Amino acid sequence: MDRIPILKMGNLLLVSIQVDLHDQLALDLQDDLSERIVATGARGVLIDISALEIVDSFIGRMLSTIASLSRLLDAETVVVGMRPAVAITLVELGLYMPGVRTALTLEHGLALLGAEVRVSRSDEDEIDDAQGDREPDGLAGYAPVRAGPGGGEPATTGAASRGDGGRTGDR
Amino acid sequence: MDVGDVGDGWIEPLSERDEVLTRWVERVAGDLRARLSVPELQRELGEIYTALTVALTAGGTDLRAEQFGELRALLADLSSGRARQGFTPRETAGTVFALKEAATAVMEKRNVGYRDYVRFSEFIDELGLFTFETYVRTRDQVIVEQSNQLLELSTPVIKLWEGVLAVPLVGTLDSARTQMVMESLLEALVSTGSRHAIIDITGVGAVDTQVAQHLLKTVMAAQLMGADCIISGIRPQIAQTVVSLGIEFGEIVTKATLAEALALALRRDGFRFVRRAAGAEIR
Amino acid sequence: MTGMDSQRHPIVTESDVVRVRQVVRTLAVAAKLSLVDQTKMVTAASELARNTLVYGGGGEMMIDLVDSGRRRGVRAVFIDTGPGIPDLDLALTEGWTSGSGLGLGLTGSRRLVDEFAIDSSPGVGTTVRVVKWSR
Ligand SMILES: Nc1ncnc2c1ncn2[C@@H]1O[C@H](COP(=O)(O)OP(=O)(O)O)[C@@H](O)[C@H]1O
Ligand SMILES: [Mg+2]
Numbered sequence: 001m002d003r004i005p006i007l008k009m010g011n012l013l014l015v016s017i018q019v020d021l022h023d024q025l026a027l028d029l030q031d032d033l034s035e036r037i038v039a040t041g042a043r044g045v046l047i048d049i050s051a052l053e054i055v056d057s058f059i060g061r062m063l064s065t066i067a068s069l070s071r072l073l074d075a076e077t078v079v080v081g082m083r084p085a086v087a088i089t090l091v092e093l094g095l096y097m098p099g100v101r102t103a104l105t106l107e108h109g110l111a112l113l114g115a116e117v118r119v120s121r122s123d124e125d126e127i128d129d130a131q132g133d134r135e136p137d138g139l140a141g142y143a144p145v146r147a148g149p150g151g152g153e154p155a156t157t158g159a160a161s162r163g164d165g166g167r168t169g170d171r
Numbered sequence: 172m173d174v175g176d177v178g179d180g181w182i183e184p185l186s187e188r189d190e191v192l193t194r195w196v197e198r199v200a201g202d203l204r205a206r207l208s209v210p211e212l213q214r215e216l217g218e219i220y221t222a223l224t225v226a227l228t229a230g231g232t233d234l235r236a237e238q239f240g241e242l243r244a245l246l247a248d249l250s251s252g253r254a255r256q257g258f259t260p261r262e263t264a265g266t267v268f269a270l271k272e273a274a275t276a277v278m279e280k281r282n283v284g285y286r287d288y289v290r291f292s293e294f295i296d297e298l299g300l301f302t303f304e305t306y307v308r309t310r311d312q313v314i315v316e317q318s319n320q321l322l323e324l325s326t327p328v329i330k331l332w333e334g335v336l337a338v339p340l341v342g343t344l345d346s347a348r349t350q351m352v353m354e355s356l357l358e359a360l361v362s363t364g365s366r367h368a369i370i371d372i373t374g375v376g377a378v379d380t381q382v383a384q385h386l387l388k389t390v391m392a393a394q395l396m397g398a399d400c401i402i403s404g405i406r407p408q409i410a411q412t413v414v415s416l417g418i419e420f421g422e423i424v425t426k427a428t429l430a431e432a433l434a435l436a437l438r439r440d441g442f443r444f445v446r447r448a449a450g451a452e453i454r
Numbered sequence: 455m456t457g458m459d460s461q462r463h464p465i466v467t468e469s470d471v472v473r474v475r476q477v478v479r480t481l482a483v484a485a486k487l488s489l490v491d492q493t494k495m496v497t498a499a500s501e502l503a504r505n506t507l508v509y510g511g512g513g514e515m516m517i518d519l520v521d522s523g524r525r526r527g528v529r530a531v532f533i534d535t536g537p538g539i540p541d542l543d544l545a546l547t548e549g550w551t552s553g554s555g556l557g558l559g560l561t562g563s564r565r566l567v568d569e570f571a572i573d574s575s576p577g578v579g580t581t582v583r584v585v586k587w588s589r
Contacts, residue, residue, distance in 0.1 A: 020472050020475060020476070021472075022468040022469055022471060022472045023468050023471070023504070024468055053479070053493065053496070054475065054493055054496050054497045054500060055497075056497050056500040056501055056504075057501060057555065057556045057558045057559055057562065058500075058504060058555075060556070061555075061556055078397075079397075080397065082395060082396045082397070083361070083493075084354060084357030084358050084360075084361060084392065084396065084490075085354075085489050085490045085492075085493040086493060087357065087392035087393070087395040087396045088353065088354070088357070088388070088392045088490050088493070088494075089490070089493045089494050089497050089566065090392070090395055091388045091391045091392045091395065092388070092494060092562070092565050092566055093497060093501075093558055093562035093563075093565070093566060094548060094558050094561065094562050094565070095556065095558055095562070096391065096395065097395065101397075102394075102395060102396060102397035103397035104360060104361065104364060104365075104366060104396055104397045104398055105364055107364070108364075108366060108397060109397075308523075308524070311524065315589075347589075354490060
């Protein structure tokens with residue numbers, strides 16, 4: 001395989017990394033994603049790394065870069081499915097991926113994006129303004145179910161407060 | 172009778188397989204008081220005897236030599252098997268030493284000289300020592316495995332609420348145990364899809380720098396995975412240690428009690444707690 | 455400590471770095487490392503192999519299983535005959551990179567393994583040896 005496939009789901013892009021990435025493949029993904037964000041007007045990017053057995057500093061940097069790039073292009077990125085062994089290793093490596101938001105599962109990731117991206121139900125790239133004040137019922141189950149006003153917020157604070165704050169580890 | 176090198180005269184008599192092997196099995200069966208059956212011993216010792224005589228016929232008595240590979244493997248199986256079955260080291264090495272007495276009769280019958288007999292005896296001693304070493308190594312392994320199992324048992328991850336897991340830690344925390352906790356907690360977050368983890372250390376006596384670092388790393392790893400991790404029950408003494416060690420708990424959320432930690436986790440999930448008015452019906 | 459059947463693997467292309475990760479994983483499993491320890495060793499190897507390729511201009515990895523009598527382990531040695539590292543202290547400073555990396559490869563992989571030794575002379579090349587033991 002010479003390209004990682006990017007799927008479009010409503011106004012989200014979904015990338016599921018299924019292969020042991022060599023460096024060029026990772027760089028290509030970075031380029032492809034920014035192009036697709038612009039071309040589709042996507043507001044969110046989900047990167048599923050549950051199949052990745054390791055994340056080293058190169059792949060870690062790729063994820064950070066994708067997060068920053070997409071933010072500049074007005075799309076929010078969430079990395080989902082990081083394995084425990086990978087997370088433990090990253091902490092030891094000293095790579096805390098500042099600025100990258102993460103979620104345990106694809107579902108949690110969708111909820112995180114749903115809370116602020118307002119996922120559209122159709123495949124139209126344009127977001128229906130009439131829906132502006134409603135919960136994204138088209139993706140019920142993805143949106144934070146119990147959220148009252150501001151209820152979606154807690155889902156984001158955990159990750160956001162992390163920001164670059166993960167760097168408290170002192171060794 | 173063959174005239175071999177001086178000192179090798181004990182090898183040829185061992186070709187009287189049936190006689191030596193029968194005695195060997197008898198002796199071992201007696202020593203082990205029927206904890207292993209005679210047919211079992213016949214098979215086990217028979218294989219060893221074959222490997223022994225084949226290797227000796229190939230020449231040389233250096234146990235480390237290539238031709239003794241099969242024998243070493245069989246002896247290793249024997250002693251690790253015995254170690255796991257709970258036989259004592261004496262019983263295990265005794266199985267090998269019994270070969271000495273078992274072979275004495277044929278040695279006498281064949282007029283094996285004193286020098287040769289001593290060489291034979293030394294060789295069997297070496298086999299015995301090898302067996303003993305393997306035995307000890309296996310016991311070490313068994314101990315490690317058992318203490319790992321104990322560790323796993325002593326660090327249960329419990330579900331407090333849908334999406335909220337907790338590990339209540341009790342006793343002394345060492346590095347190995349803390350690491351084990353870290354791994355099982357993170358695994359449990361994934362397998363249950365829980366977004367909140369609480370590490371409760373109310374029952375922990377003291378923490379050293381390393382343990383504190385491990386706790387910190389657990390929290391950071393959980394955050395990297397997209398989960399929230401709260402530490403509850405830090406007692407004043409531990410807080411002082413942590414502060415005096417200069418460990419930064421800055422970004423880490425801590426709560427005084429497990430109950431408060433649970434309340435926080437639930438609030439983060441959008442729950443609100445409201446006390447019913449007095450007299451309201453409780454179902 | 456005794457070594458058994460050492461294997462050599464070239465590190466000349468990016469796919470070689472991927473292959474190195476797979477080989478290290480296989481041996482880490484054979485040495486009975488825990489899943490976390492396997493992951494740490496593979497990650498360290500990935501960092502070091504990339505350095506061999508990017509900074510060392512290519513080279514090779516020698517890898518074998520080691521046995522201390524009590525524990526088993528995996529030993530990997532990354533060798534190149536590239537420009538070498540003029541200032542080792544600097545290269546071993548967290549976050550320092552002469553290229554565009556994060557500067558975590560050497561310092562990070564040192565934390566991920568149990569034994570770490572680096573030997574480098576300008577103009578001659580660089581050798582990094584790492585060992586990870588089973589618990
Ligand atoms: N095999 C090597 N040959 C020459 N220089 C090296 C080698 N490995 C590492 N270095 C030097 O050490 C620096 C730090 O390496 P590392 O910690 O892996 O960070 P990074 O790869 O992000 O630069 C590199 O930038 C490079 O200058
Ligand atoms: Mg590097």
